[in-house]
Amino acid sequence: MDTRFTEEELGFQAEVRQFFADILDEELLSKLHGAEASANLKDGMIEYQHRLNERGWMAPGWPVEYGGQDWSMTQHFIFNAERGKVGAPAPIPFGVTMVAPVIYSYGSDEQKAHFLPRILNSDDWWCQGYSEPGAGSDLASLACKAELDSSGSNYVVNGSKIWTSFAQAADWIFCLVRTDNSGRKQEGISFLLIDMKSPGVTVRPINTIDGFHHLNEVFFEDVKVPVENRIGEEGKGWTYAKSLLVHERLSIAEVAESKRNLEQLRELARAEVNGGTSLLQDPAFERRLAEVEIDLMALEFTELRVLASAAEGNMPGPESSLLKLQGTDIQQAIQELRMDVAGYYSQTLQGELNAAQLGHDFADFAQKQYFRGRASSIYGGSDEVQKNVTAKHVLGL
Known part of the structure; x- marks a missing residue:
């Protein structure tokens, strides 16, 4: 694989770099990453x-x-790569990366015409209804x-x-629901698009140890969903779900974000003094940092191979599990490693005396x-x- 960029690609790189420099002002960055990001995340992401x-x-x-x-x-x-370097996030994935490929691959013309432009313009905020207790x-x-009502027009x-x-901020949720119990469990699942404002939908927060409200429980009680909100055929939802999971796992690899985080970590370690010298010069820390960087380079090249295959029209398979x-x-x-750089201050709990007051200003972030x-x-x-997927489909075990 030739990793050198052509003149045309270097020009595109400069164009992308300038674009992000133009749109990422301090106010927007604060909404995306600052202290108020938790409260204003939706507003900041929609603006971005x-x-x-x-x-x-x-x-x-x-x-x-x-x-x-x-x-x-x-x-x-x-x-x-350029997005990751400047800390620009990927769009919230549930609409643009997850449900949209299912809609344009398996949805009706009416579904494509209605939902895809609204996803592009961030008019609808989506969440994913897969996991259950x-x-x-x-x-x-x-x-x-999901059962059809007497009219046959609603589930x-x-x-x-x-x-x-x-889910607390979502307008729509894409859900896997059971519409048949008679055959194999994978065969009785359908894929529904549900308006979160529908009567009978309840959202309850799940408080997590990082102090950031992002997880929820969603309850459905006699929620009516028009049949035209079903994607594809009834009972074929498992097929559609598997294609969505491939897109999700590719994005979870977060190569660009990890590269930026690694560079930030290197700068933090360079500024930290340990025994009279920079922590970055500590042999044990330096070795651990190098091992992560080597692994990240290998992951990046694996991602490039998957992208090259996708560009030729192939669907990613077990490679998505490896990524x-x-x-x-x-x-x-x-x-x-970031926790190690923060040292004892990374153990400070939130309260009247927080990590920023007691030591490093990044220690609280590192902990969360x-x-x-x-x-x-x-x-x-x-x-x-x-x-298990890798063992079965790659190693043939």
Whole structure:
């Protein structure tokens, strides 16, 4: 693989770099990453996504006819690399990366015409209704039920979903529901789009150790969903769900974000004095940092191979599990190293005396990222499940 950019690609890199320099002012960065980000995340993300959409770069991976870009694999790589360097987030994935590919691949013309432009323009904020209290990694065991009413024009949905990210701010939820119990459990699942304002939908927060409200339980009690909000055929939802999970696991790898976090970690370690010298010069720390960087380089090249294959029209297979596995391992390794740089101050709990008052101003952030990062080896398919996929489809075990 030739990793040198052509003159045209270097020009595109400069264009992307200038674009992010133009749109990321201090006010927007504060909304996305600052102290008030938790409270204003939706407003900040919508403002940011509007700027992406105005440039036509909200969903470059979509087919061109639906608003995507006819970019090469290298251009996609450059875009994400430059985005990651400046701390610009990827769009919230539930609409643009997860449900949209299902809609434009399997949805009706009416569904495409209605939902896709609204996703591009951030008019609708989506959340994902997959996991249930008794169906997490074994997703096909879900029990949330949808039955046709007497008119045959609506499904009546009863059940619950859990670990639903940002459901408190969502306008719509895409759900896997059970419409048939007569055959194999995978064959009785359908894919529904549900308006979160529908009577009978209740959202309850799940308080997590990182102090950031992003997870919820969602309850459905006799919720009416029009049949035209079903994607594709009844009972084929498992097929659609599997294609969505591939897109989710590719994005979970977060190569661009990890590269930026690694550079920030290096600067923090350079400024930290340990025994009279920079922590960055400590042999043990330096070795650990180098190991993570090598793993990240390997992951980046693996991602490039997957993108190259996708550019030729191939659907990612078990490679998405490999990217997800290694990506989350690297994220957690960086979080642990950041905690080590903060030292004792990383153990300070929130309260009247917080980490910023007692020591490093990044220690509280390090702690919250570390706590939140423990879940990355569970969501999107647990590590154990991804290892089973790899063993079966890659190693043939």
